Amino acid sequence: xxxxxxxxVYEGWLVVGxxxxxxxxxxxxxxxxxxxxxxxVVLEFGWSVGATSLAFSLRSEVGGVxxxxxxxxxxxxxPGRVLIVGIIVAAIGVLAMSFMQSLWQFYVAMFVIALGTxxxxxxxxxxxxxxxxxxxxxxxMSIMTLGGGLGGVLVVGVAALVDAFxxxxxxxxxxxxxxxxxxxxxxxxxxxxxxxxxxxxxxxARDWREGxxxxxxxxxxxxxxxRSPAFLLLALAFILNNFGTTAIIVHQIPYLEREIGASKxxxxxxxAIFTLTSIVGRLGFGLLADRYSKRLMMALAMSLVxxxxxxxxxxTELWQAMLAIVxxxxxxxxxxxxxxxxxxxxxxxxxxxxxxxxxSLAQTxxxxxxxxxxxxxxxxxxxxxxxxxxxxxxVALAVPVVLLASPPTELAERFRPAPAPVRPPEPPxxxxxxx
Numbered sequence: 402x403x404x405x406x407x408x409x410v411y412e413g414w415l416v417v418g419x420x421x422x423x424x425x426x427x428x429x430x431x432x433x434x435x436x437x438x439x440x441x442v443v444l445e446f447g448w449s450v451g452a453t454s455l456a457f458s459l460r461s462e463v464g465g466v467x468x469x470x471x472x473x474x475x476x477x478x479x480p481g482r483v484l485i486v487g488i489i490v491a492a493i494g495v496l497a498m499s500f501m502q503s504l505w506q507f508y509v510a511m512f513v514i515a516l517g518t519x520x521x522x523x524x525x526x527x528x529x530x531x532x533x534x535x536x537x538x539x540x541x542m543s544i545m546t547l548g549g550g551l552g553g554v555l556v557v558g559v560a561a562l563v564d565a566f567x568x569x570x571x572x573x574x575x576x577x578x579x580x581x582x583x584x585x586x587x588x589x590x591x592x593x594x595x596x597x598x599x600x601x602x603x604x605x606a607r608d609w610r611e612g613x614x615x616x617x618x619x620x621x622x623x624x625x626x627x628r629s630p631a632f633l634l635l636a637l638a639f640i641l642n643n644f645g646t647t648a649i650i651v652h653q654i655p656y657l658e659r660e661i662g663a664s665k666x667x668x669x670x671x672x673a674i675f676t677l678t679s680i681v682g683r684l685g686f687g688l689l690a691d692r693y694s695k696r697l698m699m700a701l702a703m704s705l706v707x708x709x710x711x712x713x714x715x716x717t718e719l720w721q722a723m724l725a726i727v728x729x730x731x732x733x734x735x736x737x738x739x740x741x742x743x744x745x746x747x748x749x750x751x752x753x754x755x756x757x758x759x760x761s762l763a764q765t766x767x768x769x770x771x772x773x774x775x776x777x778x779x780x781x782x783x784x785x786x787x788x789x790x791x792x793x794x795x796v797a798l799a800v801p802v803v804l805l806a807s808p809p810t811e812l813a814e815r816f817r818p819a820p821a822p823v824r825p826p827e828p829p830x831x832x833x834x835x836x
Contacts, residue, residue, distance in 0.1 A: 403415045403418075403419065403589045404589070411533075411599050411602075411603025412533070412593075412597070412599060413530070413533030413534055413541065413593065413599075413602070413603055414541075414603060415589055416526075416529050416530060416533055416589065416590055416591065417526075417530055417533075417541050417544050417545050419526075419586045419587070419589035419590050420523070420525070420526025420527075420529065420530065420545045420548070420586075420590055421526070421544065421545045421546075421547055421548030422548060422582075422586040423484065423488070423521060423522075423525075423526065423548070423583055423586050423587060423590070424522065424523050424526060424545065424546070424548035424549050424552065425548035425549070425551050425552040425555070426552065426578070426579050426582060426583050426586075427491070427518055427521060427522050427549075427552070427579075428548065428549040428551075428552025428676070429552035429554075429555035429556060429558075429559060429575075430495065430552075430559070430575045430578075430579055431491065431495070431514060431518050436556070436650070436651065436652075436653060436654035436655070436669075436672065437556060437559050437560045437563050437568075437571075437654060437665065437669055438563060438568040438571070438572070439453060439651075439654060439655050440654075440655055440658060440659075440665075441563065441567075441568045442507070442568065446503075446504070448504060449776075449780050450655070450776045450779045450780050451773065451776040451777045451779070451780045452504060453507075453776070454651060454652070454772045454773050454775070454776030454777075455508075455773050455776070456504075456507050456508055456511045463511070463512050463515035463516065463519075466762055466765075467515070467516055467519045467520070468519050468524060468757075468758035468759070468761035468762050468765070469755060469758040469759045469761075469762055470758070471483060471487075471519055471520050471524065471525075471754075471758055472524065472528070472753075472754035472755040472756070472757055472758020472759065472761075473754065473755045473758065474754075475524075475525060475528045475754035475755075475758075476528075476752055476753075476754040476755055479591060479592055480525045480526070480528050480529040480590050480591060480592060480754075481529075481587060481588070481590050481591045483520050483521075483525050484520070484521050484525045484526075484587040484590055485584060485587045485588075486520055486521075487516075487517050487518065487519070487520025487521025487522070487525065488517070488521045488579060488580065488583040488584060488587060489517070489580065490513060490516055490517030490520065490521075491513075491514055491516075491517025491518050491520075491521055491579060492517070492576040492577075492579045492580045492583075493513060493517070493576075494510050494511070494512075494513030494514035494515075494516075494517055495510075495514060495572050495573075495575055495576040495579070496572070496573060496576040497509070497510045497513060498510035498511070498514070498572055499568075499569045499570070499572035499573045499576070500569070519761075521583065521587075523545065523546065523549065523737075524754075524757055524758060524761055525590065526545050526590060527542060527545065527741045527753075527757060528592070528753055528754040528757060529590050529591060529592050529593075530542055530545055531741070531745045531750045531753045532592045532593040532750060532753075533592075533593045533601075533602075534601070534602050535601055535602060536601075536602050536604070536691075537602050537604075537691065538691070538742055538745060538746075539687045539688075539690040539691045539695065539738055539739065539742040540687055540688055540691055542687060542738040542741055542742055543683050543684055543686070543687020543688065543690075543737075543738035544684070544687070545738070546683045546687075546734070546737045546738045547680055547683055547684070549676070549679075549683075549737065551676070551677075551680070552676065554673040554676060554677060555673075556669050556672040556673055556676075557666075557669050557670050557672075557673050559571065559575070559669070560665055560666060560668075560669030560670075561666075562574060562575075563665070564665060564666070619749040619750075619751060619816055620748060620749035620750060620751025620752045620753070620816065621747075621748040621749055621809075621812055621813065621815075621816050622752075622816070623752055623755055623756065623759075625812060625816075626748050626752075626756055626759075627759060629809050629812055630806075630809075631747055631806050631807065631808065631809040631812075632747075632748070632760075632809075634802055634803070634805050634806035635740075635743065635744075635747075635760070635803065635806045636760060636763035636764075637763075637799075637802050638699075638703075638799040638800075638802040638803035638806065639736075639740060639760065639763055639764035639767065639799075640763055640764060640766050640767035640799075641767060641795050641796060641798050641799035641802065642703050642706070642736060642764070642767065642796055642799040643764045643765065643766075643767035643768040643771065644767040644768070644770055644771035644774075644792060644795045644796065645706055645710060645771060645792035645793065645795055645796035646706060646729075646733045646736075646768075646771075646796070647767070647768035647769075647771045647772055648771035648772045648774070648775045648788065648792050649710075649713075649729060649733070649792070650772075651772040651775075652772060652775055652776070652779075652785065652788075653668075653671065653672060653675065653726070654668040654669060654671075654672060656713075656722075656785045657671060657719070657722060659785075660784065660785055661716070661717075661718070661719050661722050662719075663719055667719070671722075671723065671726060674723065674726065674727065674730075675726050675727075675729075675730045675733075676730070677730075678726070678727045678730035678731060678734075679730040679731060679733050679734030679737075680734060681730075681731045681734065682702060682705075682730065682731030682732060682733065682734030682735035682736075683734040683735065683737055683738055685731070685735065686698045686701075686702050686731075686734070686735030686736075686738065686739055687735075687738040687739065687742075690738070690739045690742055695739050695742055695743045695746065696743065696803060696804060696806060696807070696808075697804070698735065698739050699735075699736060699739050699740070699743065699803050700800050700803050700804050701732075701735070702731070702732045702733075702734075702735030702736045702739065703732060703736060703796060703799050703800050703803065704732065704800055705728060705729065705731055705732025705733075705735070706729050706732040706733060706793075706796050707793055707796050707797045707800065708728060709725045709726070709728035709729035709732065710725070710729065710789050710790070710792050710793035710796065711789070711790065711793050712724060712725035712728065713725035713726070713729070713785075713789045714785070714786045714787075714789035714790050714793070715786075740760070740764075741753075741757055744756055744757055744760060746808070747808055747809055747813065748809075748813070749813070749816065767795075771792060771795070774788065774791065775788035775789075775791070775792065776788075778791070
């Protein structure tokens, strides 16, 4: 266990790093990596782009439907156990997909993968991290999401596997890697236990600012959360935003190969560029969200996506498409850590797993519809242009909606205990000092 190997490091950061590594594996294998087999599957089986896209939409929607139940399970059983089960289920789904021979088998495999990734993805890590950080919550969450960004870099390797060994053997190798590497990381992810000897946030005495306050763990009841205007507006904004961003993730490689004429290697490398550029947004908006309005940061991130999508529709050459991609990527990345940070700030952390799971269901609804709509447009129009314009219009609607989602101050005051001035933490016991 990492906490035994590094006793002088704040355990919260070890949880962040381990969660980020699991997210990296999932992103490289399931989220970004599956784009490398999209055209191969279409060509081998003769399925339409729309039918194939529907499987990716199924992956998103099944994961979303399962998310609230998984969130409740996290709150009861702890994130570590949920993470281990999710990794095993996801790997089984990927392995099963490598043997598929028909469209229904493709959908079943995606169903299993969706259940697994929903139990092993960022939802679990975020629930754990929310208990380890308060003053640095958005920053810690943004660092965890770097795993997703760096996972996109590995798509180049996934594409090389597909080219060298075919998509079936590539999936088998990825399933094996997920089990062996993911399980090691999962063993280091847990919620902060009561009475932990290290101070919250891992802060030393000199890091506390004058006037800082410490608030006991609190949370708004689920029934009150889902009925609040703030939650409903945030859910709508995330549905609209994920319509466009997930469509880009699913169709980026097929679009570049089909309409721009890029090779698979080049198209795969653009995913690496996309995810690396998204790191700027993940870190930048995460740091800014601890200082300024998280709602405003979310709106600014979404606006970058709105500006970039029309440029993608107008692109006729690779450099033009890349210009749009590097503009969209920071906006896409910025929304990822700010979303759970808003939820924790608005509604507390006692039932964060459940709240975040319900919100994941909402946003994956948009993520399921977007790729399918764009795929149908391609089948009917023979081009991605209209699909990108539709996506831009849908995401544009999300910007004013998220700005309207003001903090539920009165609701929070009913359940949040009065803050008390923070006292500099006592020196931790030997071997447990925060660094």
